[in-house]
Amino acid sequence: MLYAAIWRALPGPLAVRILLAAVLVLAVVAVCFLWLFPRIAPLMPFNDNTVDPSAARAASYVHQDHR
Amino acid sequence: MKAARWTLGIVGDLLVTAGLLLLLFVGWQLWWTDVTANRTQDATVSTLTRDFAETPAPTGPTSEQPKAVPFGKAFAIVRIPRLGADYARPLLQGTSRDVLEDGIGHYDGTAGPGAIGNFAVAGHRTTYGRPFHDIDKLRTGDVVVVETKTAYSVYAVKRHEIVAPTDVQVIAPVPDKPGAKPTERWMTMTACHPKYSAAQRYVVFAELVKTYPRADGLPAGTLAVPKGA
8 A cells, every 4th residue: 555655656658757766766775775774783782892791681591602 | 444444554664664674674685794894804905915914024032912902903914714715804902793794803902813721703694794704614733824923823723612602712722621731732613503593602713823923934735725625
C-alpha cells in the first residue's frame, strides 16, 4: 500500500517512473550505507576483537574451556 | 472493515521494509565494510611502504617504543605468508573500534615490535577487511613479519588459545603470567571467535626469531608461503 502509493505519486510516463523509483531506492541505500549503518554497527554484539576487562558483560555467558 | 484492511496493509509494508533494511544491513556489514576497509588498508600499506623507503635507515636500536607512536597512527606493516603471499596489513597504534576498522591495532602500553615483553595486537576476524579472518589457520612455526621504519621483526607462531573476552592476561608482558618480569620477546594476536561472533577470543602467541635492521633486509625466503597454505 505504501509502495503502491509512492508509485502512484511518481509523475511522468512509465520510463520516467521507473527511473525515479530506481533513484529513490539508490538514495535510501546510500543513506543506509554511508550514514545509518556505520552509526548502528558499534551497537552490534559481534565486532569486538580485543581482550578487555570491561568486556565482562559479554563474557558472562561464555563457556570457558581454556583452563 | 476498510480501515482495518488499510491498517493491515500499512503494517505489512512496514514489516517488509524492516526485513529489507535488515538484509541490507547484513550486506553492508559482511560485504561493504570489507570493500571500503580493504581499500583504506591497502592505501595505508602503500603509503607506509613509500615512507619506509624514503627514510634513511638508522643504525641505532632496532626495537621501537610504542609510546613514541601517536594514537591511531599507522607505523608498521604486518606480513603473514600463511595467509597469502601478498598478505600485508597496516598496524596502527591503539585498539579502539575506529582504529581496528583501518587495520590491525597495537594494544596501548604493550611492548613495541621486536622489544622484550609482549607486542600485542588485535584485528577483525570478520568485516572491516578482516585481517585475522584465517587466524585459526596459523600453525606452529609460521612466520609473522612486522616491518617498521627501522627494522623487520620476524616472529614464529608457538601456540594458540581460545579465551574469554576478559582474559587480559594473554597480553601481559609475559603472556598468561601477569606480573612476571619479561625476559623474552613475544607477540600476541587477538581476534574474535568464533567467526561472526564475539563470545570468545582466538589468541595466537608467537616468539621473536630475529630482528633484522632495515638496511640488511629480510633473508631470502622469509616470506615464502608455507606448504599446504
